[in-house]
């Protein structure tokens with residue numbers, strides 16, 4: 001760990017130089033953003049793997065990905081193979097997706113079975129991670145030897161906690177609990193009962209761009225009139241609000257989110273007990289590092305960013321509607337309307353974000369400037385990225 005940490009520090013010092021940090025932490029209108037290397041350098045991405053994605057609460061999926069005991073879902077964050085398992089006790093657990101024998105990837109595709117089975121030499125593990133069987137480990141028909149204690153060779157567990165339907169993992173055994181991380185955002189959204197959320201579909205995109213660019217694009221609405229004319233017609237940039245008061249979150253919102261209903265008889269149920277202001281409001285918040293949550297009166301989505309390589313990212317949207325009454329066949333079209341809107345909007349964003357990445361490959365990309373009015377959010381996200389990287393590496397910002 002020490003060698004890994006010193007390597008990460010070296011890389012951070014090389015990319016986040018004194019000059020880069022000084023420029024970034026100026027007031028928004030005078031600041032200069034991160035240089036291209038922060039988005040394209042594989043070494044920087046490796047430092048993010050070891051710090052950002054290993055020491056923070058990372059969104060790994062949603063409960064609906066593995067609804068039944070025995071369900072096993074492989075996933076990958078920044079090149080690390082991981083595994084989610086739904087236990088017989090109903091608990092969702094996370095593990096490193098590697099066999100304790102020779103380290104083979106255990107589960108390559110979603111599956112359901114009573115044990116986690118390695119395809120190489122058929123070692124099997126319980127759904128709680130305990131090593132159960134090591135067939136013929138010491139010759140045909142001899143499964144073990146005296147010096148081998150199976151209790152020392154169970155799956156390597158990763159911390160795993162839930163917020164509503166969202167699954168979060170943290171590789172850092174010392175980190176504060178998820179509850180501490182989400183508390184300020186939960187407070188902001190106290191009127192929205194996430195216990196009512198019912199899964200209602202998803203979207204998946206792949207992006208040839210660095211993970212941070214997807215988020216930087218999501219947290220500003222300056223581009224709405226130019227890139228998303230249809231969205232701008234139902235959620236105008238004129239009604240934008242900015243959310244910049246969190247340490248671990250940043251976002252935007254609309255004071256007037258008003259998609260026309262399919263018909264007046266097909267209104268989706270809304271969260272109960274919202275005040276008048278909230279009834280027309282929508283908020284879109286990036287919870288560091290990798291999930292953006294869109295909260296509307298009648299639906300919520302989790303936009304999960306899965307960094308795969310420095311220039312390759314998987315994006316998932318998972319949609320949730322409010323209570324069982326939202327899930328009737330009569331409302332299928334109304335639910336689909338919300339999903340189709342995001343399919344359109346994010347499809348429009350893909351090309352733009354990929355262009356940002358291409359720009360970052362240029363040696364001339366030494367950092368952006370920000371609108372002090374429209375892009376304080378993107379600026380803030382970059383500052384959070386740097387603050388957390390340096391804090392996780394034990395380095396000072398100034």
Ligand code: FES
Pocket residue numbers: 099100101102103104118119120121122123
């Ligand atoms: S590597 Fe898994 S059983 Fe051998």
Ligand SMILES: [Fe+2]
Pocket residue numbers: 217218223227228345349
């Ligand atoms: Fe966009």
